[in-house]
Amino acid sequence: MSWLKYTLKRLLMLIPVIICVTFILYVILSFAPGNVAWQILGEDATQEQIAQLEAEMGLDQPLLVRYGKYMLGVCRLDFGTSWFGGEDIAKLFLGRLPFTLLVAVLSILFAVALGCPLGIGSAIKQYSLMDYGVSFVAMLLTSMPAFWLGTMCQILFCLTLKWLPVSGVGTWKHYVLPSVILGANTLASMIRMSRTSLLDVIRQDYIRTARAKGASEWKVIMHHAMRNSLIPIVTQIGITFAGVIAGAVVTENIFAIPGVGVLLINAVKARDVPIVMGTVIFVTIIVGMINLVVDIVCALIDPRIDFAS
Amino acid sequence: MFVRKSKKSLSEYSTGELVMFRFRKNKLAMFGVVLLSIIVITILLAPLISSYDAVVEMNMADRFQSPNAKYLFGTDEFGRDLFARILYGGRISMFASLAVIGIAFVIGAIMGGAAGYLGGRVDTILMRAVDVLMAVPSVLLAMAIITALGNGVWKLIIALAVSQVARFARTVRASVLTLRNVEYVEAARCFGASSLKIILKHILPNGIGPIIVSATITLGQTILSISSMGYLGLGVASPTPEWGTIISENKMNIGTYPYLGLIPGICICLAVMAVNFIGDGLRDAFDPKTKN
Numbered sequence: 214m215s216w217l218k219y220t221l222k223r224l225l226m227l228i229p230v231i232i233c234v235t236f237i238l239y240v241i242l243s244f245a246p247g248n249v250a251w252q253i254l255g256e257d258a259t260q261e262q263i264a265q266l267e268a269e270m271g272l273d274q275p276l277l278v279r280y281g282k283y284m285l286g287v288c289r290l291d292f293g294t295s296w297f298g299g300e301d302i303a304k305l306f307l308g309r310l311p312f313t314l315l316v317a318v319l320s321i322l323f324a325v326a327l328g329c330p331l332g333i334g335s336a337i338k339q340y341s342l343m344d345y346g347v348s349f350v351a352m353l354l355t356s357m358p359a360f361w362l363g364t365m366c367q368i369l370f371c372l373t374l375k376w377l378p379v380s381g382v383g384t385w386k387h388y389v390l391p392s393v394i395l396g397a398n399t400l401a402s403m404i405r406m407s408r409t410s411l412l413d414v415i416r417q418d419y420i421r422t423a424r425a426k427g428a429s430e431w432k433v434i435m436h437h438a439m440r441n442s443l444i445p446i447v448t449q450i451g452i453t454f455a456g457v458i459a460g461a462v463v464t465e466n467i468f469a470i471p472g473v474g475v476l477l478i479n480a481v482k483a484r485d486v487p488i489v490m491g492t493v494i495f496v497t498i499i500v501g502m503i504n505l506v507v508d509i510v511c512a513l514i515d516p517r518i519d520f521a522s
Numbered sequence: 523m524f525v526r527k528s529k530k531s532l533s534e535y536s537t538g539e540l541v542m543f544r545f546r547k548n549k550l551a552m553f554g555v556v557l558l559s560i561i562v563i564t565i566l567l568a569p570l571i572s573s574y575d576a577v578v579e580m581n582m583a584d585r586f587q588s589p590n591a592k593y594l595f596g597t598d599e600f601g602r603d604l605f606a607r608i609l610y611g612g613r614i615s616m617f618a619s620l621a622v623i624g625i626a627f628v629i630g631a632i633m634g635g636a637a638g639y640l641g642g643r644v645d646t647i648l649m650r651a652v653d654v655l656m657a658v659p660s661v662l663l664a665m666a667i668i669t670a671l672g673n674g675v676w677k678l679i680i681a682l683a684v685s686q687v688a689r690f691a692r693t694v695r696a697s698v699l700t701l702r703n704v705e706y707v708e709a710a711r712c713f714g715a716s717s718l719k720i721i722l723k724h725i726l727p728n729g730i731g732p733i734i735v736s737a738t739i740t741l742g743q744t745i746l747s748i749s750s751m752g753y754l755g756l757g758v759a760s761p762t763p764e765w766g767t768i769i770s771e772n773k774m775n776i777g778t779y780p781y782l783g784l785i786p787g788i789c790i791c792l793a794v795m796a797v798n799f800i801g802d803g804l805r806d807a808f809d810p811k812t813k814n
Contacts, residue, residue, distance in 0.1 A: 230653065230654055230657050231657075233650075233651075233654040234654055234657055234658055237654065237655075238658075238666055241666055241667055241670050242666060242669060242670050243670075244670040244671070245669055245670045352795065352798065352799075353791070353795070355742075355794075355798060356742070356791050356792075356794040356795040356798055357787075357790075357791050357794075358746050358749050358750060358753075358766070358787070358790050358791075358794075359750070360749075360750055360753040360754075360766070360769070360770075361749075361753075361769055361783070361786075361787040361790065361791075364769065364773060364776065364783060365776070365783055365784070365787065368776055368777045368780070368783070372777050373777070455659040456659070458659060459659045459660070459661035459662060460661075462661065462665075462754070463750055463753070463754065466754060477662070477665060478665075478754055478755075478756070480669075481665050481666075481668060481669045481756060482755065482756070484669055486669065489665070489666055489669045490666075492662075493658060493662045493663070493665075493666055496659065496662055497657055497658050497659070497662075500657070500659060501657060
């Protein structure tokens with residue numbers, strides 16, 4: 214029961230944060246220069262037409278009134294409509310979300326599946342040639358800009374070798390390269406984190422006890438060390454999720470995946486404020502939820518973590 | 523432990539000396555220092571090496587020249603000298619990254635310092651504000667600010683700086699909190715030192731370690747962010763050179779002329795890697811316990 218209470222408490226705590234975030238965003242985005250109505254209507258709009266559209270959109274009202282109306286709409290899950298396309302923001306976002314989530318989840322799976330074994334391997338064989346090699350690769354991956362790695366891989370694997378499709382979505386082949394590129398940074402942090410975490414645990418007293426009892430090396434690592442080194446790794450997965458969603462903006466642009474990232478970039482370039490606003494709020498909520506899930510999973514893995522505190 | 527031939531015993535070295543000693547012994551960190559020095563000195567001396575005219579001057583006769591003696595890094599589709607563009611682009615990339623860290627550090631230090639030192643209601647309010655800022659992924663926050671401000675080097679710097687303030691505020695606050703009640707700070711307070719003097723003279727020098735480490739690591743990420751924004755068309759706009767923008771404007775020709783993509787990319791990698799090596803070295807030097 215305690216975890217249910219904890220979850221509810223955390224969800225309630227998320228509400229004021231979201232309200233503050235929306236307020237800050239609303240104030241920031243209200244500074245967007247240029248006359249919106251004029252931009253929508255085109256250059257030859259008359260003064261009356263502009264005034265009329267502004268009144269329709271409520272742009273002539275004070276900031277706080279507009280914010281209040283916006284928040285009333287948000288409570289009814291109405292995030293407004295795009296300034297230039299007229300589409301419903303919530304529908305637009307939810308239509309794009311599956312692509313982004315798919316690539317994000319695939320990239321994290323790739324990073325965890327490859328990064329944890331590599332990190333654990335280099336921790337067990339610390340200071341070996343493999344350890345140095347893996348650490349170097351991790352260093353290289355953190356230093357490489359994702360857009361560059363993506364562009365170069367696209368040219369090599371899609372245009373020159375023709376192994377994979379260049380861009381777009383459709384078959385599973387379309388998702389291979391985007392997931393790997395998006396996961397590259399996470400892979401590096403997974404390698405580092407699982408290596409550090411296991412090295413930390415291996416020096417604990419209970420590992421020495423397990424060895425003293427005569428447990429096999431395999432059992433010591435898999436049974437005693439692994440489980441305890443998992444907590445920082447799970448936390449790291451949660452932390453990287455926010456980074457992965459942000460990184461998706463770049464990856465989706467390179468590979469022309471119709472996800473949230475492309476939606477956001479196009480909205481930022483066109484200064485379509487409602488889309489930018491809605492997208493950032495949605496992503497913030499998703500990231501907040503994921504952090505909550507991560508905390509719960511950590512408490513389930515580690516009995517030392519108490520829900521009450 | 524280390525052995526030195528000098529007559530000083532270990533306890534006679536100051537903390538700063540020990541940190542510098544450990545840092546100098548770290549080969550990767552020293553490699554980072556050398557690499558970064560080479561990059562910084564080269565881009566600072568850019569006007570001596572190549573004139574700015576070569577950066578923007580189009581020369582259709584010399585399009586797509588592979589790297590050669592005249593054009594060290596080759597030329598792009600307009601016949602512009604890639605070496606000059608990367609040289610001057612580096613000035614923008616590195617200057618903008620340093621400016622972002624500088625601004626974020628100053629605002630973050632004031633916020634975190636005030637929260638940690640004054641405590642109470644100030645702390646609660648400032649830290650709730652930090653929580654709110656941290657709830658939004660920093661790239662998205664930066665993009666929202668760019669939507670409001672528009673494109674340009676300074677606007678990009680402000681957007682990225684604001685999105686990093688929360689992180690610095692947290693680090694500084696943690697440092698101040700651990701030092702607020704130590705004996706030498708209490709002693710200084712008994713002597714009647716002002717709060718400002720205590721913060722600047724006693725707390726800051728002793729708590730600067732984690733802050734410098736955090737700033738260095740963030741610097742590497744900021745170089746990447748600035749070039750990514752340039753690539754996405756949200757940062758520095760062509761024809762002004764910037765490392766990310768250079769890759770973006772040559773995107774269509776990299777397949778045929780790979781050097782157009784490889785060279786600027788490697789430059790970004792080297793700069794970020796040098797900063798990261800220094801950051802890791804500083805982290806291990808300030809806190810040897812975390813070193814694995």
